[in-house]
Amino acid sequence: MESDNKSTDATMEFLLLGFSELFCLRVLLFLIFLIVHLVTLAGNVMIFMAVVMEPSCPPMLFFLCQLSVIELCYTLVIVPKALLSLIVVGGSTVSFIGCAAQMHLFVALGGAECFLLVAMSYDRYVAICQPLHYVAVMSEGLCLRLAVACCLGGFAVALGLTVAVFRLPFCQSHRINHFFCDVPAVLHLACTQSYTPELPLLAVCVLLLLFPFLLILTSYVCIAAALLHVTSSVGRGKVSSTCISHLVITLLHYGCATFIYICPKSSYSPARDKMVSLVSTNITPLLYPLIYSLRNKEIRGVLGKMLRRK
Numbered sequence: 001m002e003s004d005n006k007s008t009d010a011t012m013e014f015l016l017l018g019f020s021e022l023f024c025l026r027v028l029l030f031l032i033f034l035i036v037h038l039v040t041l042a043g044n045v046m047i048f049m050a051v052v053m054e055p056s057c058p059p060m061l062f063f064l065c066q067l068s069v070i071e072l073c074y075t076l077v078i079v080p081k082a083l084l085s086l087i088v089v090g091g092s093t094v095s096f097i098g099c100a101a102q103m104h105l106f107v108a109l110g111g112a113e114c115f116l117l118v119a120m121s122y123d124r125y126v127a128i129c130q131p132l133h134y135v136a137v138m139s140e141g142l143c144l145r146l147a148v149a150c151c152l153g154g155f156a157v158a159l160g161l162t163v164a165v166f167r168l169p170f171c172q173s174h175r176i177n178h179f180f181c182d183v184p185a186v187l188h189l190a191c192t193q194s195y196t197p198e199l200p201l202l203a204v205c206v207l208l209l210l211f212p213f214l215l216i217l218t219s220y221v222c223i224a225a226a227l228l229h230v231t232s233s234v235g236r237g238k239v240s241s242t243c244i245s246h247l248v249i250t251l252l253h254y255g256c257a258t259f260i261y262i263c264p265k266s267s268y269s270p271a272r273d274k275m276v277s278l279v280s281t282n283i284t285p286l287l288y289p290l291i292y293s294l295r296n297k298e299i300r301g302v303l304g305k306m307l308r309r310k
Contacts, residue, residue: 121215
């Protein structure tokens with residue numbers, strides 16, 4: 001690739017450097033990533049199967065099932081390419097279309113998860129603040145519409161961002177210092193010194209991070225206000241325990257995403273970005289099934305029923 005030629009040719013290729021600087025540790029990293037990936041897949045598949053096999057599925061379990069499906073797809077989009085970059089010496093190549101497709105799917109699934117966490121917080125709000133109307137409000141039809149809206153919203157926003165990024169001219173070496181086609185890593189290759197290319201990313205951060213997080217925060221402010229009227233400590237503990245799992249996952253998801261994407265191009269650090277992305281794409285999806293399995297009474301009961309059937 002000529003480093004001084006501006007190009008957005010769909011036939012060009014990018015080189016994913018991955019963890020090429022850690023050449024001596026690549027076998028160890030491959031084994032660690034592979035084990036984490038397999039455990040993550042097994043945990044999410046187990047939750048998905050347990051919820052699907054349950055005859056009566058409450059709204060929270062329905063949303064949790066969708067979350068497991070999103071996490072399954074999320075890891076399958078990223079991790080196999082990361083494992084390949086550890087096997088191939090000198091990095092692995094990805095086509096222009098392949099890189100754009102990976103970015104779109106990654107952002108779309110992450111965005112769908114952001115919206116889904118809002119739906120789950122709304123479910124907790126109705127269950128705690130309006131318990132007498134819970135069954136009527138959180139109907140099967142509403143849950144299904146919310147699930148579809150989360151997916152369509154994530155894919156629509158991701159499509160706009162992907163088109164905006166890959167319409168930019170790339171005049172650097174096309175060597176992506178990352179293990180997948182992440183937005184900041186690809187933007188770093190754009191041959192423009194202005195901040196204009198970062199505007200679509202900023203808009204997406206508002207739509208997928210800031211706005212949903214404010215909605216979740218509003219739900220939990222109302223829940224906290226409702227808890228003030230609960231006089232029994234046992235009652236407060238029971239109510240708060242239903243929210244802890246969701247809160248932990250929300251903080252993990254939004255914390256990693258905020259650290260990666262709300263950062264100007266001038267302060268971009270490939271090494272730091274790769275490490276945070278490594279946590280958000282490998283460790284965080286592994287923690288989700290563990291958090292819900294240990295903290296959620298409903299999912300523990302469903303998993304127990306499935307194991308007894310086995």
